[in-house]
Amino acid sequence: MFTGIIETLGVVQEIRKEKDNIHITMDSSITNELKIDQSVAHNGVCLTVVEIKGNSYTVTAIDETIQKTNLGDWKTGDQVNLERAMKLGDRLDGHIVQGHVDQIGTCVAVENANGSWIYTFEYDETLNNITIEKGSITVNGVSLTVVNSKKNQFSVAIIPYTYEHTNFNSFKVGAKINLEFDVIGKYVSRLYSIK
Template identity: 65%
Template sequence: MFTGIIESMGEVVRLDREGTNLHIRVKSALANELKIDQSLAHNGVCLTVVGIEGDTYTVTAVAETLKRSNLGTLTMGSKVNLERAMVMGARLDGHLVQGHVDQTATCVQIDEENGSWAFHFEYDAAGGNRTIPKGSITVDGVSLTVVDSQTGRFSVAIIPYTYEHTRFGHYQVGDPVNLEFDMIGKYVAALVAPHLPTP
């Protein structure tokens, strides 16, 4: 379980394919604090540390993870948002995040707003995922509040700290991002769906 508060950004230094798996080696200041079998969120995707060497560590993404997330688009030098699992009893500064990406979205617009930024994303709403105004959303592992919510589209407001300390400062229009929709909202939608009229 995570909170969506990014601790650090790592840098991809090696990518190795093995069958349908992708082994990702990341350089990070967190490396010397990690241990084998530890869970670590990469752009919001919970992956298991399988190797540690100096200031780098390795995780493996399987085919299902690569299909649902943007990890398959990583290249040498790519930056990744990193968060270790939450500590029970600590403050929950973001919201409850599982590290299980629901789908990807595309950054379609970036507006500089004199000290902050508005980022707009579009996603395929056919799967039933949705946002609500002032609801929670996780974008590449970052816990955020939805500003504008439409079917298949939403925006978020980004403060300078988040812009400088996460991948938001690197996004360009057209970039894919990982989305994890609010856990409580997904349960409510699943419970209500059978009782809705068929379109």
Template identity: 65%
Template sequence: MFTGIIETLGEVKELKNESGNLHITIKSALTSELKIDQSVAHNGVCLTVVSLNEYSYTVTAIEETLAKTSLKNLEVGQKINLERAMILGARLDGHIVQGHVDQTGILTKIEEKDGSWHFSFEYDAALNNVTIEKGSITIDGVSLTVVDSGTNTFSVAIIPYTYDNTCFHTYVVGTVINLEFDVIGKYVSKLMLAKS
């Protein structure tokens, strides 16, 4: 379980394909605090630490994870949002994030607005995921509030701190991102579909 509050950015140091799996080695300031078997969210995807050394650690993404997320597009040198699992009893500063990506989306527009930014996204509505205005959404592991909501579109407002300390400052129109929709909204949507 995560909160969607990014702790730091990591850097992809090595990518190794093996039998449909992708081993991802990341250099991070968190490395010295990690241990094998620990869960860490990588751009919103919960992965398990399988090995580590003084400066970097490795996680493995299986074929299903690669098919459903943007991790298959990673490149060496790329920055990645990192968050360790939440501690029971700690404050929940973002919202409940499972680290289970529902689908990917694509960045369609970036607008600078008086010291902040509006980012607009589009996603495949056929998967029955929904957003609502003022509801929660997780983009590449970042807990955010929806500003505008359409059938398969939404926008978020990004403050300078979030822009500078997450991958948002690296995004361009066309960037593919991981989306985790609000867990309560997913249950409500499934119940409504079952009744129709």
């Protein structure tokens, strides 16, 4: 379980394919605090640490994860938003994030709003995911508040701190991003679809 509050950025050092899996080696300022078998969210994708060497650690992604996320597009040198799993008793500063990406979205607009930025994303509405105005959304692992909610599109406002301390500063129109919709909203939506 995560909160969507990014701790640091990691840098992809190596990507190695093995059958249908990929092994991703990351360089990170939190590596010395990690343990083998620990969960870390990478752009919102919960992955397990399988190896640690110096300042680098390795995680493995299976084919299903690769297909449902933007992991397959990562390249050496890419910056990735990192968050370790929350501790019981910690403050929940973002919202409840599972680290299970629902689908990939596409950045369709970036607007400089005189001190902040408005990013607009589109997603495939046929997968039955929804956003609501002022509800929560996770974009590449970042907990955000939805503005301008539409059937297959929404926007988020990014403050300078978030812009500087996450990989939002690298998003351009056309960028593929990981989306995890609000878990409470997903359960409510599912209950209504059963009736």
